[in-house]
Amino acid sequence: MAKRIKAPPAKRPEAVLPGFISPQLATLKTKPPSGAPWIHEIKYDGYRVxxxxDGDTRKAFTRNGHNWVERFSAIAGAFNIPGQAIVDGEVVVIHEERTNFSELQADLGRGDQDRLIYxxxxxxxxxxxxxRKMSQLARKGLLKELIDGNNLKEPIFYSEHHEGDGQELFEPASRLNYEGIVSKRVDAPYRSDRVEAWHKIKTVQREKFPENLRV
Structure with a gap:
């Protein structure tokens, strides 16, 4: 009688990277929150990307789901990591020591990527x-590990945050003529909607550029 050969275990299929995820959006407020439930980041004056x-494949989606990887190829190529990741962030140009949306638009119009930063x-x-079901702070922790662990350098930067009282970040942001800050609840999951878990507080309370490009 022939000996039965045990079949090898089935190979676990690789997870399929999802397509474009509608971004989480911040709710406009006039005053920053404070206390342990919140972290605060500078509001960047650029394009949400x-x-x-996914291995050697790169895509760079705008807030409206358009794949602009050719326009942002330098940034996409610089995010050199193995495996899979979906990262949310902002593409900016720094001009006169602050992010400048007009300069960014001009560079993109010329097809110039030398000054682009993510x-x-x-x-x-x-x-x-x-x-996405993990807390905001846990996701940021994994993001920092991903960037530091793969030794990613310019034009890739991790967005640092301030904990506690948002006014402590908002006041210097105002003095330096930054656009504002974004305050985020540390315990909140990521939702594809405009949510109360993210607050945007602008140093000048008006929209200077089209809202569909912003955080």
Missing amino acids: QLHI FAFDLLWLDGQDL
Whole structure:
């Protein structure tokens, strides 16, 4: 009688990277929150861009879901990591020591990527795992580990945050003529909607550029 050969275990299929994820949006407020439930980041004056990394494949989605990877190829290529990730962030140009949307538009119009910088502020997917149900602070922790662990350098930057009282970040942002700050609840998941878990507080209380480009 022939000996039965045991079949090898089935190979676990690789997780399929999801397509474009509608971004989480901040609710406009007039005053920053304070206390332990909140962290606060500088509000960057640029284009919201969602980077998709899947092995050697790169995509760079705008807030409205358009893949602009050719316009942002230098940034997409600089996010050199193995495996999969979906990263939320902002593409900016720094002019006279602050982010400048007009300069960014001019550079993109010329097809010039030399000054483009990417501030990464959230991580939605990592190596087959959907992270959106995790807390804001946990996602940021994994994002920092991803950037530091892979020794990513300019034009990729991790978006640092301030904990506690948002006014302590808002006041210097106002003095330096930054656009404002974004305050985020540390315990909140990521939702594809305009939410109360993210507050945007502008140093000048008006919209200077089209809202559909912003955080």
